[in-house]
Every structure is written in C-alpha cells, then in structure tokens.
Amino acid sequence: xxxxxxxxxxxxxxxxxxxxxxxxxxxxxxxxxxxxxxxxxxxxxxxxxxxxxxxxxxxxxxxxxxxxxxxxxxxxxxxxxxxxxxxxxxxxxxxxxxxxxxxxxxxxxxxxxxxxxxxxxxxxxxxxxxxxxxxxxxxxxxxxxxxxxxxxxxxxxxxxxxxxxxxxxxxxxxxxxxxxxxxxxxxxxxxxxxxxxxxxxxxxxxxxxxxxxxxxxxxxxxxxxxxxxxxxxxx
Amino acid sequence: xxxxxxxxxxxxxxxxxxxxxxxxxxxxxxxxxxxxxxxxxxxxxxxxxxxxxxxxxxxxxxxxxxxxxxxxxxxxxxxxxxxxxxxxxxxxxxxxxxxxxxxxxxxxxxxxxxxxxxxxxxxxxxxxxxxxxxxxxxxxxxxxxxxxxxxxxxxxxxxxxxxxxxxxxxxxxxxxxxxxxxxxxxxxxxxxxxxxxxxxxxxxxxxxxxxxxxxxxxxxxxxxxxxxxxxxxxxxxxxxxxxxxxxxxxxxxxxxxxxxxxxxxxxxxxxxxxxxxxxxxxxxxxxxxxxxxxxxxxxxxxxxxxxxxxxxxxxxxxxxxxxxxxxxxxxxxxxxxxxxxxxxxxxxxxxxxxxxxxxxxxxxxxxxxxxxxxxxxxxxxxxxxxxxxxxxxxxxxxxxxxxxxxxxxxxxxxxxxxxxxxxxxxxxxxxxxxxxxxxxxxxxxxxxxxxxxxxxxxxxxxxxxxxxxxxxxxxxxxxxxxxx
Numbered sequence: 001x002x003x004x005x006x007x008x009x010x011x012x013x014x015x016x017x018x019x020x021x022x023x024x025x026x027x028x029x030x031x032x033x034x035x036x037x038x039x040x041x042x043x044x045x046x047x048x049x050x051x052x053x054x055x056x057x058x059x060x061x062x063x064x065x066x067x068x069x070x071x072x073x074x075x076x077x078x079x080x081x082x083x084x085x086x087x088x089x090x091x092x093x094x095x096x097x098x099x100x101x102x103x104x105x106x107x108x109x110x111x112x113x114x115x116x117x118x119x120x121x122x123x124x125x126x127x128x129x130x131x132x133x134x135x136x137x138x139x140x141x142x143x144x145x146x147x148x149x150x151x152x153x154x155x156x157x158x159x160x161x162x163x164x165x166x167x168x169x170x171x172x173x174x175x176x177x178x179x180x181x182x183x184x185x186x187x188x189x190x191x192x193x194x195x196x197x198x199x200x201x202x203x204x205x206x207x208x209x210x211x212x213x214x215x216x217x218x219x220x221x222x223x224x225x226x227x228x229x230x231x232x233x234x235x
Numbered sequence: 236x237x238x239x240x241x242x243x244x245x246x247x248x249x250x251x252x253x254x255x256x257x258x259x260x261x262x263x264x265x266x267x268x269x270x271x272x273x274x275x276x277x278x279x280x281x282x283x284x285x286x287x288x289x290x291x292x293x294x295x296x297x298x299x300x301x302x303x304x305x306x307x308x309x310x311x312x313x314x315x316x317x318x319x320x321x322x323x324x325x326x327x328x329x330x331x332x333x334x335x336x337x338x339x340x341x342x343x344x345x346x347x348x349x350x351x352x353x354x355x356x357x358x359x360x361x362x363x364x365x366x367x368x369x370x371x372x373x374x375x376x377x378x379x380x381x382x383x384x385x386x387x388x389x390x391x392x393x394x395x396x397x398x399x400x401x402x403x404x405x406x407x408x409x410x411x412x413x414x415x416x417x418x419x420x421x422x423x424x425x426x427x428x429x430x431x432x433x434x435x436x437x438x439x440x441x442x443x444x445x446x447x448x449x450x451x452x453x454x455x456x457x458x459x460x461x462x463x464x465x466x467x468x469x470x471x472x473x474x475x476x477x478x479x480x481x482x483x484x485x486x487x488x489x490x491x492x493x494x495x496x497x498x499x500x501x502x503x504x505x506x507x508x509x510x511x512x513x514x515x516x517x518x519x520x521x522x523x524x525x526x527x528x529x530x531x532x533x534x535x536x537x538x539x540x541x542x543x544x545x546x547x548x549x550x551x552x553x554x555x556x557x558x559x560x561x562x563x564x565x566x567x568x569x570x571x572x573x574x575x576x577x578x579x580x581x582x583x584x585x586x587x588x589x590x591x592x593x594x595x596x597x598x599x600x601x602x603x604x605x606x607x608x609x610x611x612x613x614x615x616x617x618x619x620x621x622x623x624x625x626x627x628x629x630x631x632x633x634x635x636x637x638x639x640x641x642x643x644x645x646x647x648x649x650x651x652x653x654x655x656x657x658x659x660x661x662x663x664x665x666x667x668x669x670x671x672x673x674x675x676x677x678x679x680x681x682x683x684x685x686x687x688x689x690x691x692x693x694x695x696x697x698x699x700x701x702x703x704x705x706x707x708x709x710x711x712x713x714x715x716x717x718x719x
Contacts, residue, residue, distance in 0.1 A: 050701015081599035083641035115583025174675035208638025
C-alpha cells in the first residue's frame with residue numbers, strides 16, 4: 001500500500017493510520033505520519049536557530065539512511081549526530097561533512113550530490129545564486145533528495161520545490177524549574193511548487209524520539225485558492 | 236617492520252610509525268613497552284622520546300619495489316599483498332633450486348643483501364601450503380633462518396586466534412571464539428564447519444578454511460578477457476599527477492565492469508608500457524575483494540614506484556589492469572542495501588575529503604557522557620573507528636535527558652543570561668534579548684575536581700523562538716546546545 005499524500009508534494013505520510021470516520025480528500029487527511037523526502041527535489045527549511053528545523057532536516061534523512069549512507073553538510077561545526085540518531089537516522093549511515101569555506105562549499109556539495117542519495121545541507125549566507133541553481137539542477141539530474149537550510153536570508157526563488165517555514169514553536173514539559181523539555185510542537189507553513197503554489201500550514205510534533213509526526217490538519221490558505229480559481233475561470 | 240624503512244626516518248633515533256595504531260617501532264621503543272597494533276595515543280605515552288612518523292604507504296611501496304624486482308628475478312609471478320609482504324608460488328622453483336630449503340636460503344640471501352643495512356628491512360622468508368600459513372611461517376622465521384613448514388595443518392593448529400585478525404578482521408567473532416574457550420586455530424579447526432556457518436555466516440566459514448589450511452578461493456571462476464581494462468596515451472605520461480589520474484580512472488572502470496558481471500577481484504595484474512623500454516607488470520592480491528579505494532591505492536603505489544625508480548623510461552604510453560582471481564564473495568547484499576549506491580557514496584565522500592581534508596568528513600558513534608558534546612565519538616570517515624572513551628552502556632546518572640540539542644558547539648560558548656531572584660528571566664540571542672518563558676533545572680553537574688573542573692548547573696531555557704541548553708558555572712552562563 002502506498003504512502004498517503006498529505007497534499008504536499010514532497011511531504012507524505014507514512015505509518016499506521018488510525019480510523020478515519022469520514023472520507024476526506026488526500027490533502028485533508030488526518031492520518032499521523034512521518035515526513036518523507038522525494039528524490040531530485042530540494043526542500044528548503046526557513047527559520048531562526050532554535051525552532052527545531054535542524055532536527056526536522058535530520059529526521060528527513062532517517063528513511064533514506066535505511067538504504068544507503070546520507071550526509072549532513074555542516075557549515076558551523078555544530079550539528080550533533082545524536083539528535084539525528086534519536087530521530088531514526090542509522091548511526092553507521094550518517095556522515096557529517098564540515099565545510100565553512102565559501103569557495104569550497106559549492107564544490108563539496110556538488111561532489112556529494114554526485115554520489116549520495118540524501119543530503120541535509122546548511123547553506124552559507126553568501127553563496128552565489130548561480131551556484132545554487134547549478135546544484136539544484138545537479139540534484140535533479142542525479143535524483144538526490146536535498147534539504148537546504150540557509151544561514152542567511154533564505155534561498156533565491158526557483159531553487160526549492162517545497163519551502164517549509166517555521167511559524168512558531170512551543171515546548172511542553174518544562175515548568176519554571178520543574179520537569180524537563182519533553183515535547184515540541186512546531187507550526188510550519190509549506191509553500192512552493194510542492195504545494196501547487198498554494199500555502200498550507202501544519203503542525204509537527206516531536207517527542208525526542210523518531211516519532212516526529214504531522215499531527216494537525218493541513219490547512220489550505222483559502223485566499224490563495226480563491227485567487228487561483230478566479231484565474232482559471234478568467235481563462 | 237617494513238614501515239620503518241622509509242627514507243625520511245632518522246637512522247640513529249628511536250622511531251615510531253603510526254596510522255591510527257602502531258605499524259612500526261624501533262627496538263628501543265619496543266623495549267619501552269610499545270607493541271605493534273597498539274593505539275597511537277598509548278604508544279606515544281609509553282615512548283615520548285620517539286620521533287613519531289605517520290605511515291606513508293606510497294613511500295613504503297616505492298622502497299619495496301626493488302625487493303619485488305629482485306624476488307621476481309629469482310621466481311616469476313610475484314604477488315604483492317601490501318608494501319613489505321609478498322607471496323610467490325614456489326612449486327616450479329623448488330624443482331629448479333633443488334628443494335624448498337635451498338630456494339628459501341637463496342631468496343633470504345638475496346633479500347638480506349638488499350635490506351640488511353637498512354633499519355626495519357630484516358628479510359623473513361617462510362614456505363608453507365597457502366598464503367595464510369606462509370605469512371605466519373615468515374613471521375616466525377628469523378633473518379638468518381627461513382621457516383620451511385612441512386606440516387602446515389600442525390603449524391596452523393598452534394597459532395593464536397589473533398592471527399586471523401590481520402587477514403580477515405572479524406574482531407567481534409574472534410572475541411566470541413575466545414569467550415567460548417577457543418584460543419588457537421587448532422581448536423577452531425576441530426569445530427564442524429556447518430555449525431560455524433550457521434552461527435557466524437561467511438566470516439565463520441572463511442576463518443575455518445584458514446584454520447584448516449584451505450587458504451584458496453574455493454570457487455575460482457573463468458575470467459572473460461574483456462573484463463580487463465586498458466588505456467593508451469599518445470603523449471607519454473611522466474608527471475605523477477597525470478599517472479595518478481589515469482590509474483584512478485582505470486581502477487574505477489575495471490570495478491564498474493566487474494560489478495556488472497557480478498564478480499569481485501582478489502588479484503589484479505597492473506601493467507605499464509614504457510615509451511622507451513620493456514613493459515612492466517606487477518600482480519597485487521588481497522584477501523578481501525578489492526574495493527575501489529583499495530584498488531586505486533595499489534595502482535597508484537605501483538605506478539608511483541615505477542615512475543620514481545625510473546622503471547618506465549620515457550614515461551607511460553599504455554596502462555592496463557587485468558583481474559586474475561575473481562569471486563562472488565562480498566556480493567551478497569542485504570534486502571534493503573543498495574550496493575551500487577554505496578560505491579558511489581564512497582567515491583563522493585572521497586572527493587569531499589580530498590577537497591576539505593580528512594578531519595572534515597566525519598562519522599560519529601554513540602558513547603557515554605553527561606553532556607551532549609561528550610556523547611559522540613568522532614572518527615574520520617574511511618579510517619578505523621576511534622576507540623570510545625566512555626562506555627555508552629553505562630548508566631551515566633545525571634546525563635542531560637533526551638531530546639538532545641541538534642546543535643552543539645564544539646566548546647561551551649559564553650552567553651548572556653539575566654537572572655531575577657535566582658531565576659532566569661532573559662537571554663541574549665545575537666543583538667536582542669528574549670524573555671525566558673519557562674525553564675527546567677538547575678541540574679547539578681559535578682566536575683572532575685581532581686582534573687581542575689568545577690561544578691556547574693544546567694538549565695533548559697525556553698523562549699518564544701526556541702529552547703537552549705545552558706551551563707552556569709561560577710556565575711557565568713555558557714551555551715551548551717540549541718534545541719534546533
């Protein structure tokens with residue numbers, strides 16, 4: 001049985017499905033599932049450090065790591081493989097490549113895209129647009145699933161097939177000195193070609209294990225949908 | 236102790252040659268308690284007086300080339316295993332020289348003439364049935380007395396299990412054997428092979444074959460002539476860079492073709508055609524099927540040795556690699572494993588490593604510790620794993636709980652935290668202050684006072700933009716991780 005699509009091209013749901021009481025179109029599914037990458041597509045993660053996007057990016061490598069080695073390209077030397085292992089990435093299949101050199105970064109990334117199936121890459125702030133476009137074309141040609149996290153103001157347009165922007169994060173478990181951080185809820189906004197030009201919002205729940213789940217409805221931005229319909233009628 | 240023979244090793248000082256472990260050491264260093272195979276750090280602690288050299292296999296291969304040529308002049312079809320170790324099939328040569336002992340004596344005499352005056356170049360010769368037994372026969376010989384084994388099974392049965400390690404690895408399996416009370420190859424040989432096969436799989440069968448003297452590939456295959464690869468050059472290759480590139484290209488082509496045929500090479504013939512002079516040919520063999528890196532390395536060592544010893548006058552105009560022993564060994568894939576992808580990954584990572592250096596392409600393994608930064612044992616990709624400093628299975632009371640921060644600075648970073656009546660109220664992130672919404676902690680972290688470490692408190696601070704792990708010591712706050 002194929003993985004149900006959450007209506008976001010590039011993010012699909014996998015895992016056991018609880019009972020659904022009423023039939024829903026795929027983009028409205030309430031099923032829990034794991035995030036899932038697609039080969040040849042670039043997914044961009046946008047958000048400040050602390051929102052949980054590094055963990056989400058590493059989580060996206062978990063499934064490809066069951067088949068072949070995966071790489072996290074680290075520009076700051078801060079990425080901790082322990083977080084990746086917690087999300088299900090196999091320890092023996094995760095390679096961390098550290099590159100903070102602006103000139104070498106495109107070359108190293110290209111070398112990795114030639115052979116690796118899935119890459120999580122932090123993108124230094126001043127990487128040239130044309131380098132990123134060439135890397136995107138290479139990823140597409142080699143069918144490499146790429147997750148990019150810009151260290152600057154985001155990637156130029158046309159690079160990412162799907163953009164996931166962190167809108168907010170809440171934590172459960174800690175209470176003014178008591179308890180410990182336990183569960184994080186991350187509100188994400190998906191946009192780009194992966195969602196057919198619309199904007200959708202959903203929530204990801206992370207309990208510090210490999211069970212990172214999409215838990216809330218995928219909410220369609222009604223305004224944009226309306227604009228899209230109006231456009232199609234006018235033709 | 237061939238790794239000592241390198242030209243840059245000082246001749247009158249104690250020397251230690253290492254990669255991750257000790258591969259060579261002079262007598263005075265060995266007397267200090269250093270042993271071959273010991274971790275580098277331990278050896279350096281035991282012999283701080285020694286000059287430490289990092290192993291250079293290409294240089295060792297270059298120094299080894301005259302030895303190989305000399306042996307080849309006495310007995311044809313020399314097979315090089317690694318710099319310092321070669322095998323020769325002696326069935327024909329025994330008849331020519333009138334027996335095993337005269338042959339061994341002749342080889343030892345000629346080798347001694349070449350290497351006796353060079354430190355580390357003691358020539359040891361052993362003769363036995365099969366490469367594995369011959370290797371250990373040589374290891375138990377002396378430079379004056381070659382070791383000719385007449386009863387190979389009997390000789391093997393006395394060898395310690397650790398002799399398997401150099402040929403086939405299998406550290407865990409060897410430990411398991413010891414735990415079961417098996418300490419010699421003789422003990423191992425007495426076990427039923429099918430039992431070993433069912434318990435340990437292919438490595439168990441290979442170990443049993445070695446222990447019983449069946450050190451040959453049991454299923455040799457016919458080798459189609461088209462599986463060899465060659466390159467011709469209109470302009471002779473003289474620079475080492477050009478030779479290296481051509482060698483790598485050829486090795487990659489060979490293995491790609493063999494993969495399609497579903498076989499793997501154990502022995503290859505590397506042949507170089509000189510612009511002015513005869514062709515050169517050398518056989519390299521390996522106990523395991525050659526990987527791309529292993530084959531590229533050997534081709535490179537050989538070509539470099541020929542070029543640097545003026546063995547190919549006028550440069551190289553033709554190169555070929557021909558496999559001579561093939562097997563399907565190592566081709567059994569797991570259901571979810573993608574072997575071709577694995578090889579491409581290896582190539583991609585090797586390129587990244589060439590661009591960035593070996594310390595930038597890393598692999599982590601879980602280890603014990605209380606702080607997130609302590610719980611990863613880093614190793615360079617493609618090199619033997621570094622021993623864990625802390626046991627990951629120990630309880631580690633007081634360890635920072637999961638989820639782990641996804642970003643961990645290599646060293647604690649000073650960070651500004653404002654306190655209100657002993658409780659954190661604001662944290663400075665870049666140029667702005669963020670209110671602390673809630674927090675957990677403090678959790679006491681008792682430092683190793685005997686090593687000068689001080690006690691500290693850990694806090695998990697939650698703000699509207701994320702959560703942070705902070706350590707507070709002597710009133711100063713440090714960032715230990717970002718829950719990103």
